[in-house]
Amino acid sequence: MKQSFRQSMAWLHTWTGLLVGWLLLLIFMAGTASYYREEISRWMRPEVPATTTRGPLAAERALQYLQRHAARAESWTVTLPDDRTGTLRMFWRNPESATPVDDGKRRGRRGGRFGDATVNPDTGEAIAARETRGGDFFYRLHFDLHYIPVVWARYLVGFCAMFMLVAIITGVITHKKIFKDFFTFRPGKGQRSWLDFHNVSAVMALPYHAMITYTGIVTLMFMYLPWGVKAAYPADEDAFFSAAFAQFGEPREAAGTPARGTDIARLLDASSRHWRGGEPGGFTVHHPGDAHAVVDVFQRTGKRLSIDTPSLRFDGVTGALLDAGPAPGGATRTRGVMYGLHLARFADPLLRLLFFLSGLAGCLMVASGVILWAIKERPGHLKAGRIGFGLRLVDALNIGTVAGLPIAFATYFLGNRLLPLAIAERASAEANVFFAAWAVALLAAFAWPKRAMWAWQLYAAALLFLLLPVVNALTTSTHLGVSLAQRDWVMAGFDLAMFALGAGLACAGRRMQRWQPPASAAARRRQSANVVDTGPAGAGA
Amino acid sequence: MNVPSSPFPRRLAGVIRHPRVGIASRSLAAILGGYALAATTSSFLALALPMDRAQAVLTGMLVAIVAGACAALWAFAVRSALRAWIGIALPALLMGAGTVWLGPAA
Numbered sequence: 001m002k003q004s005f006r007q008s009m010a011w012l013h014t015w016t017g018l019l020v021g022w023l024l025l026l027i028f029m030a031g032t033a034s035y036y037r038e039e040i041s042r043w044m045r046p047e048v049p050a051t052t053t054r055g056p057l058a059a060e061r062a063l064q065y066l067q068r069h070a071a072r073a074e075s076w077t078v079t080l081p082d083d084r085t086g087t088l089r090m091f092w093r094n095p096e097s098a099t100p101v102d103d104g105k106r107r108g109r110r111g112g113r114f115g116d117a118t119v120n121p122d123t124g125e126a127i128a129a130r131e132t133r134g135g136d137f138f139y140r141l142h143f144d145l146h147y148i149p150v151v152w153a154r155y156l157v158g159f160c161a162m163f164m165l166v167a168i169i170t171g172v173i174t175h176k177k178i179f180k181d182f183f184t185f186r187p188g189k190g191q192r193s194w195l196d197f198h199n200v201s202a203v204m205a206l207p208y209h210a211m212i213t214y215t216g217i218v219t220l221m222f223m224y225l226p227w228g229v230k231a232a233y234p235a236d237e238d239a240f241f242s243a244a245f246a247q248f249g250e251p252r253e254a255a256g257t258p259a260r261g262t263d264i265a266r267l268l269d270a271s272s273r274h275w276r277g278g279e280p281g282g283f284t285v286h287h288p289g290d291a292h293a294v295v296d297v298f299q300r301t302g303k304r305l306s307i308d309t310p311s312l313r314f315d316g317v318t319g320a321l322l323d324a325g326p327a328p329g330g331a332t333r334t335r336g337v338m339y340g341l342h343l344a345r346f347a348d349p350l351l352r353l354l355f356f357l358s359g360l361a362g363c364l365m366v367a368s369g370v371i372l373w374a375i376k377e378r379p380g381h382l383k384a385g386r387i388g389f390g391l392r393l394v395d396a397l398n399i400g401t402v403a404g405l406p407i408a409f410a411t412y413f414l415g416n417r418l419l420p421l422a423i424a425e426r427a428s429a430e431a432n433v434f435f436a437a438w439a440v441a442l443l444a445a446f447a448w449p450k451r452a453m454w455a456w457q458l459y460a461a462a463l464l465f466l467l468l469p470v471v472n473a474l475t476t477s478t479h480l481g482v483s484l485a486q487r488d489w490v491m492a493g494f495d496l497a498m499f500a501l502g503a504g505l506a507c508a509g510r511r512m513q514r515w516q517p518p519a520s521a522a523a524r525r526r527q528s529a530n531v532v533d534t535g536p537a538g539a540g541a
Numbered sequence: 542m543n544v545p546s547s548p549f550p551r552r553l554a555g556v557i558r559h560p561r562v563g564i565a566s567r568s569l570a571a572i573l574g575g576y577a578l579a580a581t582t583s584s585f586l587a588l589a590l591p592m593d594r595a596q597a598v599l600t601g602m603l604v605a606i607v608a609g610a611c612a613a614l615w616a617f618a619v620r621s622a623l624r625a626w627i628g629i630a631l632p633a634l635l636m637g638a639g640t641v642w643l644g645p646a647a
Contacts, residue, residue: 005618012617162575165606166613173614214606221602227580228587228601231640232594243595331592331599338603 006174013170014373018394020160021370022401027157028366029405030142031212032359034135035344035352036494038084041134043494044416046476048129050488051086051122056265058121059283062088063264065119065126070094071289073115079282081121082302084490091116131426132416137434143220146431151223158217158224165213171202178203194372201365208358209365215342218335244332247311247325251286251294259291262319270321271297271312278310279303285316293317301345306336367402374398395449396442403457404441406505410464411437413498417468417475451512458509465502469495563622571616574629578636579609585636588643 033040042048053061062078065088070076073092081088092115118127133140140146145153175181181199186192202209217224226237233240242249268280281300287293293316299309313323328336340346344355377391387395415433423429441460445453472495473479483491586601587594616625 008617009614012614016613162609162613165610166571169610169614217606218603221606225579225583225602225605228583228598228605231584232587232598240595240598243593244599329593329596329599331596331603334603335599 006176009170009173013167013174016163016170017167017366017369018373020163021366022397023156024160024164025363025366025370025401026145026405027142027160028359028363029409030138031216032356032363033138033409034142035347035356035359037135037139039135039490039494040138041132041136042085042490043478044132044134044413045129046472046478046491048087048118048127049120049122050486051081051120053121054081056268058088059264059268061121061124062090062119063261063285065117065124066090066092066285066288069117070115073288075284075286076288077282077284080280080300082281082300084302086121087127088119088121089116090119130416130421132430133427137412137431143216146435154220154223158220161213161217165210165217168202168206168210168213172206175199175203191372191375194368194375198365198368198372201361201368205358205361205365208355209362211341212359212362215338218338219342244329245308247328248296248313248323251296251313252292254287255291257291258289259293259317261285261288261293261316262295262314264295266319267295267297267314270314270319271299274312274321274324275299275310281309287316291317294322301340303346305340305346306333307339307343307345308332308336367398370394370398371402392449396446398445399449399453399457400438400442400445403454403461404438404445406461406501407441407457407464408434408438410461410468410498413468414464414471417471451515455509455513458505458512462502462504462506462509465498465505468498468502566622567616567625570622570625570629571613574616574626574633575609575612578612578629578633579605581633581636581640582608584640585643588640 058081059078062080063076066073066076066078070092072095074095076092077090079085079089094113094115096113118129119125120127143154143157144150145156148156172178181196181203185196185200187196222229229237229240264283267283271280272278279300280297281302283295283297285293285295295314295316296311297314298311301307301309308328311325312321313325314320315322344352347355374391374394377394378387381387381391412430412434415430419426419429419433441457445457469480473481478488478491480492480495482488483495583598583601583605586604587598590597590600592600612629615628619625619628
């Protein structure tokens with residue numbers, strides 16, 4: 001390549017970006033939605049009531065529920081309710097001997113060794129809600145994709161992430177005037193405007209983009225780069241994980257004699273004092289009801305940057321503190337903060353909104369990048385007289401993902417409200433609805449990859465998003481009329497956000513419909529010469 | 542590079558010099574070489590860093606991701622595909638050899 005360094009980096013930026021752009025857009029959109037994973041789950045289970053009970057009282061109700069329904073379990077794990085999720089979530093591990101023969105229908109992992117329940121902390125009763133994966137669908141879609149084996153999906157996502165990292169670095173190198181670009185937007189000038197928009201969406205949230213891409217690779221690095229563990233711990237990889245992460249060893253063996261458990265409220269209080277005000281987020285009881293019961297209390301994830309939260313181990317009968325865990329090493333903490341930054345569980349509502357908007361900026365950056373490629377290519381094809389295969393393919397993929405994915409997202413939410421509640425495998429039916437809608441959008445885009453298709457699909461997405469609050473009002477009792485009056489900001493916020501997304505997409509569709517290709521300078525001169533009597537109206541941008 | 546005078550090698554040299562072959566070669570250097578560099582970097586640092594073994598393993602991984610990305614930039618920044626390969630393969634081989642030499646931590 002006989003080019004300058006900057007030119008070769010621009011080339012690399014173009015092609016790394018284009019090759020993975022469409023899958024990257026899916027990953028970005030799913031990831032951005034995942035910032036509101038709990039809120040989406042809440043909206044998608046309208047039967048789940050708003051609750052007020054928190055802290056020790058909720059913990060006691062959890063233990064009462066578990067004593068009634070899982071008294072023989074080896075361990076119980078309880079996640080306490082907070083302001084984002086108002087329910088008690090718990091799972092338990094049954095002893096091997098008591099595991100029922102798998103009849104293929106039992107929910108839970110590993111053929112029924114695990115049980116789980118969602119319990120209302122106000123009443124202590126299990127909550128029956130429609131079968132849905134809620135926001136977890138987007139969270140998994142973000143790195144496990146769908147329909148393909150998880151291992152392949154994660155390698156594919158990691159590959160895309162490395163391309164993205166390279167595209168970000170080369171994008172920065174390509175810029176001569178990165179600071180000036182921040183303030184530059186020249187609308188109505190075709191390719192120049194798209195380039196400006198691509199720059200603004202990229203540069204405005206650049207620290208975020210670089211952070212989210214690198215930390216995203218960090219979340220799965222044990223899978224991508226197992227070689228360091230293999231080199232340093234050739235015989236026993238588990239030894240590495242317990243050396244790097246384990247806070248406690250295995251709990252002591254069960255005594256086999258029953259004993260009354262200690263007061264959980266006291267343990268939570270002691271933990272909070274030990275952490276100087278750090279809030280307990282949940283606990284695990286090993287050997288419940290046994291004389292050798294052990295309780296591990298873990299701190300709430302929402303209050304620290306790091307994903308690794310401190311835990312305390314108590315004697316489950318006497319309540320004595322057994323172990324406070326060793327202090328984690330520097331690299332463990334660094335990795336924990338990287339991981340935590342990616343998931344942003346620490347974010348309060350305003351910061352969460354900023355993360356979400358940065359994620360949206362990332363979606364717009366990827367979308368404008370792939371569109372920019374098509375706009376740059378088009379003049380050459382027009383000169384040649386026909387649209388070549390490559391450009392047609394890119395056009396179709398652009399329409400089918402940039403406009404088609406919002407259609408899929410909205411249809412997924414609509415499916416949650418409109419699919420019959422009693423159908424079998426309802427949660428996977430909802431996921432199928434997502435991909436069916438996307439497939440229709442892609443097929444339509446391949447059949448007719450023209451500007452009219454852009455407008456139609458953007459309008460269709462807008463309509464579906466605008467319909468969501470309406471359908472919600474018709475099918476549930478958690479619609480805006482109720483949620484606004486009750487100041488239920490999760491439910492109301494979701495509906496209002498859908499209105500906002502729909503309005504934004506409608507504006508985009510309208511612009512796409514009305515857009516005129518910018519005339520060349522020569523054509524403008526000709527035009528203004530022709531209309532000289534009525535003034536140079538045609539010369540404006 | 543001297544172009545040999547016989548027709549077949551000349552044609553071969555022509556093929557090798559075609560820009561598409563150069564790009565394909567650089568892409569392979571970036572993707573495969575970049576991964577090899579990341580893998581050897583993480584293994585070498587896991588054994589060589591003078592710190593707690595588990596912490597060294599983690600540090601090696603965190604650094605290796607950046608090394609892999611830099612390899613991709615290098616592959617397309619240098620003047621020829623050959624330099625791209627040398628610049629990535631040499632450090633990867635050195636660190637691979639270092640990993641073997643240091644051996645597994647007992």
